[in-house]
Amino acid sequence: MQRPVLALLTASLVLAHGRACAAEAPTTIPAAAVQTAEQLRNEAMHDDTAYQVVKSLTTEIGPRLAGSANDPRAREWAIAKFKALGFDKVYTEAVTYPLWVRRSEHGAIVAPFPQSLTLTALGYSPGTPNGGLTAQIVQFPSLEALKAADPGTVKGKIVYIGYRMHRTKDGHDYGIGGGIREEGPPTAAAKGAAGFLLRSAGTDADSRTPHTGLTDFRDPAKSIPAAALSNPDADQLERVLAYGKPVTVKLDLDCGIEGQYTGYNVIGDIVGRKYPDQVVVIGGHLDSWDPGTGAIDDGAGVAIALGAAKLIHDLPQRPDRTVRVIAFANEEMGLWGGRAYAEKHAAEVGKFQLGTESDLGAGPVYQMSASVKPQARGAIEQIAKVLKPIGVAYDAKLPGGGGSDLSQMHLKGMAALTLSQDATHYFDWHHTANDTLDKIDPQQLAQNVAVYAVFTYMAAQADGDFGSAPGAFAGDGAGD
Structure with a gap:
């Protein structure tokens, strides 16, 4: 009786060893897929699908503040565009969030030298009382200085911080x-301030176009009116403050949270031929701030993803895995679409082969980094080799974050890339009235499409996976 038992045990150990070896086998990309990816790259560099998409979005819809009248129009536009581009499945998933509205905004120096100020209310700012808010300015050189300040020096005043951003390729000053x-605004509110002003978080210097954006306010009862000055107006305010006299400013903001709103992520699938339940996911966010038309933030991202997916769709044969494009809802007010998607699909994270989102304009991609399992590094190097001729370097020492909304799936354990774009001039226009189609260079946009088409297709065709699993990348600073 012992020999059969021993034989069975030996066979079991051999089988277990085989499974372990198979699990540790390196992920590779077949030569045929590499060749097709090179063809996709070359074709994408001369394809204008993405430019036509972002032109359509910015012209036919324009600004897309989450919850505004253009929100459902943008959603219907996206559904129709996905279908027109040939996606096999097009569907939506609900996303509920606070509805913030902006109606009007005005500001002025009341004393010692009366004059108007060009400013914009910040997201989640409440409005001022009827008749506006008039108070003395107290200036701080930094956020850290405000945090360290005696509340007595702040109480009842309008806090101002004048940090000036500088242009950099990676946009790190942002x-x-x-x-x-x-x-800044919630910190000032906690110390008893009446209001908050900052120099716009932007790199332009000669345009009176203030940059809006999100605050960390979540409780309307603990919020104070908050706004951003254009850079020239911040310069003017600082010159007035330099006289050493008390400076009084009036803010008149008509804005605030008005209940809840339900929007939708719009999703399109090109269904995989061999493994339809495994997905490579790319995307951008459909919403934008309201002063401009949301061309670089983030019409370009939606267009890049759609353009890349369309090239893959038009190949003679469907990819092995599903290619999924997501146009996320309400990224600007706090990653609402990304967080809702991640919560809904967290249990499926192991089926997500690889992903990232484009949300830094339309400047050329110059660097790639990745968060993948060690056995998939060779496959990433294969992707990098195909991307190198169009100016993309691979930094194996940096993790990948997944982009803005897809950072939330990365936090759940999705293998992810970061595709760094040249952001030298992005923050000149970011969140302003100057975020318009003319800021997009069609050839640079096409280079982005080439990058996304290459990595998406190669990941979809890979022999093996990239390591997605619950909690897989918790140690790499997962998320952007």
Whole structure:
């Protein structure tokens, strides 16, 4: 009786060892898929689908503030565009969030030198009382200085922080400028301030176009009126403050949260031939701020994803895995679409092969990084080799974040890329009335499409996976 048992045990160990070896096998991309990806890259560089998409969106719909009258119009536009481009499945998923509205905004220096100020209300700011808010300015050099301030120096005043962003290729100054915009207002409110002003989180210097954007306000009862000055107006305010006299400013903002609203993520699938339940996911966010037409933020991202998917769709044979494009709802007011999608699909994260989102304008992609399992690094290097001729370098030391909304799926364990775009001039126009179609260079947009088409197709054709699993990348600083 012992020999059969021993034989069975030996066979079991051999089978287990085989499974372990199979699990550790490297992920690779077949030579035929690499060749097709090179063809896609070359074709994309001369394809104008993405430009036509973003032109259509910005012309036919225009600004797309979440919950505004253009919100459902944009959704219907997206559904129709997905269908026109040939997606096999087009559907929506509901996203509910606070409805913030903007009606009007005015500002002025009352004393010592009366004059108007060009400003814009910040997202989730409440309105001012009837007749406006008039109070003395108290200036701080940084967010840290405000956090350290005695509440007695702030109480009843309008806090002003004048940090000036500088142009950089990777846009890293936005981490400071955007941080002041988000954290400054609630910090000032907690110390008893009556209102908050900042120099716009933007890099333009000669245009009176203030940059709007999100604050960290969530409780209307603990919020104070908050606005951003254009850079020239911030310069003017600082010159007035330099006289050393008390400076009084009046804010008149008609805005605020008005209940809840339900919008929708719009999703399109090109269904995979071999593994339809495994997906490579790309996208952008459909909403925009209201002063401009949302061309670079983020009509371009939606267009890049659609353009890349259309090229893959038009190949003679469907990809092995499903290619999914998501036009996310309400990214601007707090990643609402991305968070809703991640919560709904968290249990399926292992089926997400690889993903990332485009949300930094239409400047050319110059660098790729990835969060994948070690056995998939070779496949990433294969992708990088195809992208190198169009100016994309691969940094193996940096993690991938997945972009804005898809960072939330990455936090759940989705393998992800970061495709860094040249953001040298992006923050000149970001969140302003100057976010318009003329800021997009069609050839640079096409380069983005080539990058997305290449990685999406190669990931869809890979022999093996990239390591998506619940909690898989918790140690790499997952998420952008």
